Amino acid sequence: MDYDAGPVVRPYAMTQGRVAPSGGDFDLVAFVVATVPDLASGIQMQPEHHAIVAAAWEPISVVEVASHLDLSIGVVRVLLGDLRSAGLISLYEPPAATQPHDVDVLKAVVNGLRAL
Amino acid sequence: MDSVRSDRSGGSRIPVALKILIAGGFGVGKTTMVGSVSEIRPLQTEEILTGAEGADDLSGVEGKTTTTVTMDFGRITITEDLQLYLFGTPGQDRFWFLWDELSQGALGAVVLADTRRLADCFPSIDYFEQRGTPFVVAVNCFGADQRFGPEAVSRALDLDPGVPVVLFDARDQVAARNVLIELVEYVARRQYASAGSR
Numbered sequence: 664m665d666y667d668a669g670p671v672v673r674p675y676a677m678t679q680g681r682v683a684p685s686g687g688d689f690d691l692v693a694f695v696v697a698t699v700p701d702l703a704s705g706i707q708m709q710p711e712h713h714a715i716v717a718a719a720w721e722p723i724s725v726v727e728v729a730s731h732l733d734l735s736i737g738v739v740r741v742l743l744g745d746l747r748s749a750g751l752i753s754l755y756e757p758p759a760a761t762q763p764h765d766v767d768v769l770k771a772v773v774n775g776l777r778a779l
Numbered sequence: 780m781d782s783v784r785s786d787r788s789g790g791s792r793i794p795v796a797l798k799i800l801i802a803g804g805f806g807v808g809k810t811t812m813v814g815s816v817s818e819i820r821p822l823q824t825e826e827i828l829t830g831a832e833g834a835d836d837l838s839g840v841e842g843k844t845t846t847t848v849t850m851d852f853g854r855i856t857i858t859e860d861l862q863l864y865l866f867g868t869p870g871q872d873r874f875w876f877l878w879d880e881l882s883q884g885a886l887g888a889v890v891l892a893d894t895r896r897l898a899d900c901f902p903s904i905d906y907f908e909q910r911g912t913p914f915v916v917a918v919n920c921f922g923a924d925q926r927f928g929p930e931a932v933s934r935a936l937d938l939d940p941g942v943p944v945v946l947f948d949a950r951d952q953v954a955a956r957n958v959l960i961e962l963v964e965y966v967a968r969r970q971y972a973s974a975g976s977r
Binding site: 674690691692694696721722724726727729730733734735736737755757764766768769770771772773775776777779 | 791792793794795796797798816820821822823824847852854855857858861862863864866880881883884886952956959960963964966967970971
């Protein structure tokens with residue numbers, strides 16, 4: 664029932680009102696990987712920062728982070744920007760949009776779908 | 780296979796993720812389709828209202844600076860190193876800017892159509908044609924009798940030759956999966972054709 668009432672804190676309070684990630688934007692399906700345990704960081708860490716680092720111990724996509732932590736994409740991006748600036752995570756962008764998709768990958772997708 | 784980036788020293792490999800968009804008018808079965816082929820999860824995309832572009836009447840809520848759009852997303856794990864992400868695009872026109880981000884680098888799109896309201900899918904088709912994003916049209920038959928065949932739908936939508944049109948039931952996992960296969964094979968054909976003409 665508390666859930667129905669909506670979040671207690673407005674979403675961008677978590678980012679101190681910032682709406683763009685530091686160091687540039689990244690794709691929804693970019694992968695996030697924690698690089699070091701988050702103990703020694705120079706930034707003011709919020710619980711959500713810690714939660715992201717914990718979730719990213721194995722590679723996880725940006726969209727999965729948002730869904731997993733039930734945070735909006737915009738907020739997650741800002742928090743990821745902080746973590747990247749602090750050197751706590753690496754972000755791996757998907758291959759460039761202009762690059763044609765690998766035929767072997769397409770074949771693997773078709774075969775994988777058939778096997779579902 | 781060089782599709783897997785293993786540049787992370789000693790750690791787990793980074794999977795390759797492919798995006799597929801599920802588009803179409805309101806209530807045509809986007810959520811149903813994403814849900815029938817993948818584990819569906821809601822995704823909040825908090826977006827900023829700038830005021831100037833807002834068609835909404837903000838009187839009384841002038842302090843409101845953000846609005847939440849929820850869209851559907853689902854993941855299909857092909858292999859450990861290869862994942863397919865499905866995104867149900869938000870239906871309202873004022874969220875076109877979200878589409879731009881979604882279609883960036885996307886493998887392709889499925890445009891869902893309902894022959895009783897065919898015009899509802901025109902904006903999606905225009906969008907993908909303009910961007911050059913490969914798409915297939917999937918007519919959701921809702922289990923009812925379908926009076927129009929794929930050729931009639933293709934003509935009615937004035938589709939370019941070669942754009943696949945399939946009839947299916949979005950609730951049926953196998954049928955929905957076959958639509959995705961149709962799309963990926965179409966993308967592969969297009970790529971093969973463009974490579975041959977170079």
